[in-house]
Amino acid sequence: MAAHVTNTLPDHWKYVSEGGATIVFSYFGPSNPQFDGTVLRLRKTLATSVEESSFVENTTDGEQDDPMLEFQHKCMERLIPVEHLPRLEPVHIDRTWLESLAALRDAERPEDRRRRDRIDVTRTKGILATDLVGGDWVAVEIKPKWAFLPNPAHLSDATRSIKMQTCRFCMHSAMKARAGDAVPLGYCPLDLFSGDETRIRTAIYGLWAAWDESKGTVNNLKIFVRGRKITRDEASLILSSDVDAAMSTEDIREHFTAALLPLLLDTPVLLTLSKIQRTLDPLDIEGLSHLWRLRETTSPPSTHAALGTDEPRDEPHTAAPIDVSSLVLTSPEPTTSDWIDFLDTYLSETIPQLDHTYPDLDNLRYYLLAYLLSATFKDCSIIVRLERLRPETLAQAVKPEYVTVIDLDPKAMSRLRKWEKLDHEIVTSYAAVADNRKICIDSRG
Numbered sequence: 001m002a003a004h005v006t007n008t009l010p011d012h013w014k015y016v017s018e019g020g021a022t023i024v025f026s027y028f029g030p031s032n033p034q035f036d037g038t039v040l041r042l043r044k045t046l047a048t049s050v051e052e053s054s055f056v057e058n059t060t061d062g063e064q065d066d067p068m069l070e071f072q073h074k075c076m077e078r079l080i081p082v083e084h085l086p087r088l089e090p091v092h093i094d095r096t097w098l099e100s101l102a103a104l105r106d107a108e109r110p111e112d113r114r115r116r117d118r119i120d121v122t123r124t125k126g127i128l129a130t131d132l133v134g135g136d137w138v139a140v141e142i143k144p145k146w147a148f149l150p151n152p153a154h155l156s157d158a159t160r161s162i163k164m165q166t167c168r169f170c171m172h173s174a175m176k177a178r179a180g181d182a183v184p185l186g187y188c189p190l191d192l193f194s195g196d197e198t199r200i201r202t203a204i205y206g207l208w209a210a211w212d213e214s215k216g217t218v219n220n221l222k223i224f225v226r227g228r229k230i231t232r233d234e235a236s237l238i239l240s241s242d243v244d245a246a247m248s249t250e251d252i253r254e255h256f257t258a259a260l261l262p263l264l265l266d267t268p269v270l271l272t273l274s275k276i277q278r279t280l281d282p283l284d285i286e287g288l289s290h291l292w293r294l295r296e297t298t299s300p301p302s303t304h305a306a307l308g309t310d311e312p313r314d315e316p317h318t319a320a321p322i323d324v325s326s327l328v329l330t331s332p333e334p335t336t337s338d339w340i341d342f343l344d345t346y347l348s349e350t351i352p353q354l355d356h357t358y359p360d361l362d363n364l365r366y367y368l369l370a371y372l373l374s375a376t377f378k379d380c381s382i383i384v385r386l387e388r389l390r391p392e393t394l395a396q397a398v399k400p401e402y403v404t405v406i407d408l409d410p411k412a413m414s415r416l417r418k419w420e421k422l423d424h425e426i427v428t429s430y431a432a433v434a435d436n437r438k439i440c441i442d443s444r445g
């Protein structure tokens with residue numbers, strides 16, 4: 001039976017953080033076994049959206065549970081060991097309670113997020129999750145992003161040399177930097193995922209520098225102490241209370257790196273994430289979009305796509321745009337049962353036998369679902385738990401539950417068009433960079 005958050009006061013939930021789709025609050029009210037050590041994860045809606053209930057009341061229990069719950073239990077737990085996942089459960093909420101919470105906490109939200117979106121007060125269910133940042137420890141949240149360079153087989157002549165030299169994250173960061181956004185230009189995910197000590201250190205420095213320069217606003221590194229996201233001016237809070245807090249920021253960074261590095265080297269989580277991302281995206285969005293265009297134009301579908309051959313093909317941006325009636329892109333969003341079937345195939349012996357250089361058009365649905373799932377892993381975050389830092393402390397013992405993966409929500413099929421367009425923008429923008437193009441090394445490829 002789901003708990004009722006409405007039995008607690010909104011004042012007893014403090015703002016933790018938020019992403020593009022959800023906002024998170026942690027419980028700090030009077031001791032309550034249902035809520036102690038938990039966070040409340042709520043869906044957001046566009047600031048401009050009309051307030052209509054977005055969820056169908058079709059269960060005896062009222063609104064359906066957030067599909068994320070079933071997705072995590074039935075799908076994600078097959079890919080990521082449960083000790084690396086937060087415990088999630090449904091919880092009842094209501095409009096009056098949510099409106100009070102929003103009124104209390106809205107001022108603490110970042111200005112740009114507040115302009116864009118707000119809590120969806122029409123929901124009657126939220127998610128209660130293990131609070132990974134709230135104890136007397138330092139919680140380091142890293143959003144690593146894309147772990148690999150693409151398979152060159154399906155890249156066009158115009159993009160191949162660019163995409164094989166610079167990773168998607170670094171190209172995207174360069175594009176965002178030109179638009180004036182604060183981005184971690186010194187961080188490359190391929191360093192973080194390399195498994196190599198020197199490169200992981202470089203990645204941590206890159207994340208730290210961006211955190212420092214952006215005053216903690218970049219989303220690739222967040223640092224929490226006792227449940228509160230800290231800024232660079234508060235960096236000394238990551239030190240144990242008996243350590244000299246007057247230490248320079250550089251020294252704090254060194255201690256931070258010395259504590260974090262062994263955990264990142266030791267945990268199997270980074271390797272798992274990179275393997276999943278790579279194996280679920282063997283065609284790149286270019287190859288995938290070519291495959292779905294073939295499906296739209298081939299009738300009856302041929303059994304073998306022309307991918308991987310020398311046959312000339314339209315680039316996504318020059319091909320006739322697929323309108324909203326596209327059979328492929330409007331095909332039904334996968335249900336949990338579709339995801340389970342997909343995972344049965346993905347985790348079976350069959351997949352290594354698929355020839356991704358000559359993908360079969362009959363496997364289009366497999367490749368679409370694979371890409372969606374890969375996108376979830378390209379956008380998730382990890383939270384690493386460190387003891388408050390003490391320079392002389394020996395390396396911390398690594399317990400599996402000290403590295404947790406969050407934000408494993410499924411992505412929608414309707415995103416494919418956005419990803420195709422964004423990919424084109426990113427690579428076109430990077431093609432215009434004349435000097436000092438970044439060279440990213442994919443050591444797991």
Ligand SMILES: O=P(O)(O)O[C@@H]1[C@@H](OP(=O)(O)O)[C@H](OP(=O)(O)O)[C@H](O)[C@H](OP(=O)(O)O)[C@H]1OP(=O)(O)O
Pocket residue numbers: 019020021219375379411415422
């Ligand atoms: O496309 P990207 O790589 O920019 O990723 C988006 C993220 O931007 P980032 O580059 O990490 O700052 C973006 O993050 P922010 O909102 O910028 O913190 C979201 O995670 C978005 O996913 P969703 O809309 O929440 O489902 C992410 O969108 P999807 O790619 O997952 O659709």
Ligand SMILES: Nc1ncnc2c1ncn2[C@@H]1O[C@H](COP(=O)(O)OP(=O)(O)OP(=O)(O)O)[C@@H](O)[C@H]1O
Pocket residue numbers: 016017018019020021022023024039041086129130131132133134141222379381406407408409
């Ligand atoms: N279990 C948790 N414990 C503590 N904090 C959490 C937990 N889950 C999420 N958070 C915090 O809330 C933020 C938003 O959560 P999450 O990343 O799941 O949202 P999202 O909207 O799906 O993000 P994105 O835009 O990256 O897709 C996280 O970045 C993290 O700081």
